[in-house]
Amino acid sequence: MSSVENIVWKTFAAPQRWIAPWYGAYLLLGVLSSGLIPVLIPLMMVAISKHLSTVGYVMGAFNLGSLVSPMLGSLAESKRMYRPIFFAGFVFLMVSIAVFPLVHHLRYWLPLALMAGIASTAVSTCATLFIVEFSPREEWTSRIGWLQTFNGVGQVLGLLLAGVFAATSIPVGLWIGAGLMIPAVLLGGFGLPKKSEIRSAALSPARLHLDFSALARFSRVELLGGGMLRFFHPLNAEGLKNMGKLLPTRFGRLMLAVFCMFFGVSGVFAYFPIFLHHSFGVLPAATSLAYAVAAGAAIIFYTLGGRLARSFGTSRVYSGGLLLRLIGFVGLVALVLVNRGALSATLALLSFGVIVMAWPIISVTTTELASELSPISQGAAQGLYNSTSAVATVIGTPTAGALVRFFGYQSIPIMGVVGVLLALLISLGLRSKGAAMAVTTANA
Numbered sequence: 001m002s003s004v005e006n007i008v009w010k011t012f013a014a015p016q017r018w019i020a021p022w023y024g025a026y027l028l029l030g031v032l033s034s035g036l037i038p039v040l041i042p043l044m045m046v047a048i049s050k051h052l053s054t055v056g057y058v059m060g061a062f063n064l065g066s067l068v069s070p071m072l073g074s075l076a077e078s079k080r081m082y083r084p085i086f087f088a089g090f091v092f093l094m095v096s097i098a099v100f101p102l103v104h105h106l107r108y109w110l111p112l113a114l115m116a117g118i119a120s121t122a123v124s125t126c127a128t129l130f131i132v133e134f135s136p137r138e139e140w141t142s143r144i145g146w147l148q149t150f151n152g153v154g155q156v157l158g159l160l161l162a163g164v165f166a167a168t169s170i171p172v173g174l175w176i177g178a179g180l181m182i183p184a185v186l187l188g189g190f191g192l193p194k195k196s197e198i199r200s201a202a203l204s205p206a207r208l209h210l211d212f213s214a215l216a217r218f219s220r221v222e223l224l225g226g227g228m229l230r231f232f233h234p235l236n237a238e239g240l241k242n243m244g245k246l247l248p249t250r251f252g253r254l255m256l257a258v259f260c261m262f263f264g265v266s267g268v269f270a271y272f273p274i275f276l277h278h279s280f281g282v283l284p285a286a287t288s289l290a291y292a293v294a295a296g297a298a299i300i301f302y303t304l305g306g307r308l309a310r311s312f313g314t315s316r317v318y319s320g321g322l323l324l325r326l327i328g329f330v331g332l333v334a335l336v337l338v339n340r341g342a343l344s345a346t347l348a349l350l351s352f353g354v355i356v357m358a359w360p361i362i363s364v365t366t367t368e369l370a371s372e373l374s375p376i377s378q379g380a381a382q383g384l385y386n387s388t389s390a391v392a393t394v395i396g397t398p399t400a401g402a403l404v405r406f407f408g409y410q411s412i413p414i415m416g417v418v419g420v421l422l423a424l425l426i427s428l429g430l431r432s433k434g435a436a437m438a439v440t441t442a443n444a
Contacts, residue, residue, distance in 0.1 A: 072121065
């Protein structure tokens with residue numbers, strides 16, 4: 001059996017060991033927050049407001065809600081409010097999305113989008129805490145990998161539904177998605193760990209491994225289909241104190257690369273259904289189907305990516321993910337410049353699919369590199385990573401809206417090429433200490 005085949009076998013041999021019934025609630029969250037919202041809300045914004053920049057502002061507000069993750073995590077951990085915050089997230093997400101189609105002005109959409117972002121983040125944060133606070137540390141990666149997988153399956157189902165409702169009734173699609181939060185609340189009660197099972201505050205895994213002495217708190221703003229582990233790490237005092245010293249290091253280069261990549265790609269994930277329809281005539285239903293297929297095919301890389309990185313070197317797999325995403329963006333730029341009708345539309349969907357499939361590889365390996373390259377604690381390193389990616393996305397989304405308004409949709413893939421190319425160039429030679437050992441082991 002080859003090394004790759006061995007990795008695949010170990011990853012998927014006994015999934016039942018790492019799965020809990022409440023993961024089904026997280027699947028339903030993925031249907032709404034990662035499937036229906038990214039497709040239907042941008043389409044509704046443009047149809048009602050007629051202003052292209054509105055999409056960037058509204059989706060930027062949704063992303064901004066993720067910045068409260070560490071505060072919610074600290075509150076849940078210190079006050080033992082895991083369940084109340086977890087279930088409240090479903091309720092507030094349901095209310096905000098149910099109201100969305102009933103209002104028709106930016107001044108209402110912005111607070112509703114912010115509420116939806118905070119609510120979705122509340123569920124994601126507590127879902128991670130249910131694992132890291134109640135499970136042995138050696139089980140974290142496997143359990144969170146399967147939690148991500150459930151969320152990814154939900155995303156695929158949501159994208160398929162979005163394709164149907166984009167062609168029929170967008171408000172009905174959002175209302176059905178909001179209604180799914182009711183069974184999510186019911187399903188979320190099955191198999192959740194009990195508060196009495198948690199270790200004492202002084203001995204909790206979060207406090208032992210993730211440094212909670214936070215002065216400023218940011219969370220990772222995940223792009224669609226992103227991993228959930230990063231929702232938990234705050235930017236803390238150690239990270240702030242050492243930020244200046246870290247900039248010239250390999251870790252500092254990684255953070256600069258992370259900023260460029262997240263900033264560059266934020267526009268595509270805010271505008272993708274409108275961009276593909278306007279530039280290539282691709283119907284939103286076809287876009288949703290293509291996204292669902294790509295996201296479904298990419299699910300395997302959430303659980304497989306970490307093992308591949310350990311076998312072939314984290315930095316190599318990371319660079320491969322960036323290169324794959326760059327190829328997708330270059331393809332979109334070329335197709336915008338040389339549009340050949342139906343053929344270009346098909347190739348545009350393929351290019352977009354490549355961009356989507358590269359994400360799990362980048363997500364897993366960047367997190368590993370942040371821990372491997374940082375001379376400070378893992379909690380501080382992940383906090384700086386989270387703040388960098390979050391700020392880049394929150395800035396990049398409305399920036400993309402302004403670019404679309406003044407220069408048109410062709411600016412979106414160009415923005416992606418520039419951001420990912422800069423990230424790839426900055427990352428050249430960014431090899432972790434364990435990379436050589438990993439490659440040697442893989443070739444043995």
